[in-house]
Amino acid sequence: MNSFNRHTNILDYAISSLLRRKRKNIALLSVYTIIVSILASTIFFVHSIKQEAATALKEAPDIVVQRTMAGRHNLIPPGYADKIAAIRGVERVSPRLWGYYYDPVFGANYTVITTEAHPIKPGEILIGEGVARNQRVISGDMLTFKAASGQPLLLTVSGTLPAEAELVASDTVIMSAGDFTGMFGFPSGFATDLAVTVPNRSEIATVAARIFAELPDTRPILKSEILRTYESIFDWRGGMMLVILSSALISFVIFAWDKAAGLSAEERREIGTLKSVGWDTSDILILKFWEGIVISLTAFLFGLLIGYLHVYLLNAPLFAQALKGWSILYPDFRLHPSIDFYQLSILFTFSVIPYTAATIIPSWLAATTDPDDAMRR
DSSP: OOHHHHHHHHHHHHHHHHHHTHHHHHHHHHHHHHHHHHHHHHHHHHHHHHHHHHHHTTTSOSEEEEEEETTEEEOBOTTHHHHHHTSTTOOEEEEEEEEEEEETTTTEEEEEEEOTTSOOOTTEEEEOHHHHHHHTOOTTOEEEEEOTTSOEEEEEEEEEOOGGGHHHHTTEEEEOHHHHHHHHTOOTTOBSEEEEEOSOGGGHHHHHHHHHHHOTTEEEEEHHHHHHHHHHHHHHHHHHHHHHTHHHHHHHHHHHHHHHHSOOHHHHHHHHHHHHTTOOHHHHHHHHHHHHHHHHHHHHHHHHHHHHIIIIISOOTTTHHHHHOOSSSOOOOOOOOOOOHHHHHHHHHHHTHHHHHHHHHHHHHHHTSOHHHHHHO
16 A cells, blocks of 8 residues: 555545534534634735735835924924925925814714915815715714804814725824914914825835934934834734634644544544554554544635635624724725735644644553553543
């Protein structure tokens, strides 16, 4: 019998052996699959949402310059933009106005901004999908804001931001500079921060260092730093999910080890019978190896499939809000499939290999005993 036929026959016997103990194995497989699917869902979701953030931030400025005073964010006075524009390598400097508006009716905070990317006429606003859902408005409707003077400010909704930007713009309200200054009583000529465009990507860090040298009370923030911040946030939230699930994971490890390592009297007799009819110890180890692989690999593959469907078909209803992290205006968007094979390989290593090893070790101990002793137990 060649090696391939030997493994095929042993695998066939392993499957029939598992089916004879189907109640035990179905219970183990069910718990195993649920745990793997939850872990896989977290991996799929966190990796995809980081990819969504990277896509949404493609149009972000190369450098954002903020001014600080006593460690706090402060307004940028006139003249700073001209000094930065004079630095070699800078193509354009755009003053930006932004702030936060609290809506006491819905208990939500809106991010109010002005931007050159979306020119807005006075009296009109462009809103994120979260604001539209929260206020139950569509294009052409009017929203009322309370200005700093205490007077109501009526603005017409001219449209909503594209769905692909919802991850970072769900709570956004874009308005004209005039409406912004009137709404917040913003001082004329000042800016919240400056958006700096540097066409040569290799010079971005150098330009940021020059800005800080010229204006030591500023804080240049690179686009790459903003992206890393988003990635860190989502990694932290994914880690918190795993910490919350740690008790379930520990319970599963104990359960799986007990089921795999604790050979029943029937299994010991089976090993003794196989030894008495001519099976080698290596054959029995291969048998138990295939039993472990069938259980663990089936649970792993079904867990991946369930996790994939949960995230990309059902949009992760079990923990989407926790991982998206918004307090009131949860972004509503469908993730695009994005798989981190490195993390899946780690999941495979810690879910398949330990269980398979746990099935082999006690079987080796039983296979090296006298067949008569094993069958009497």
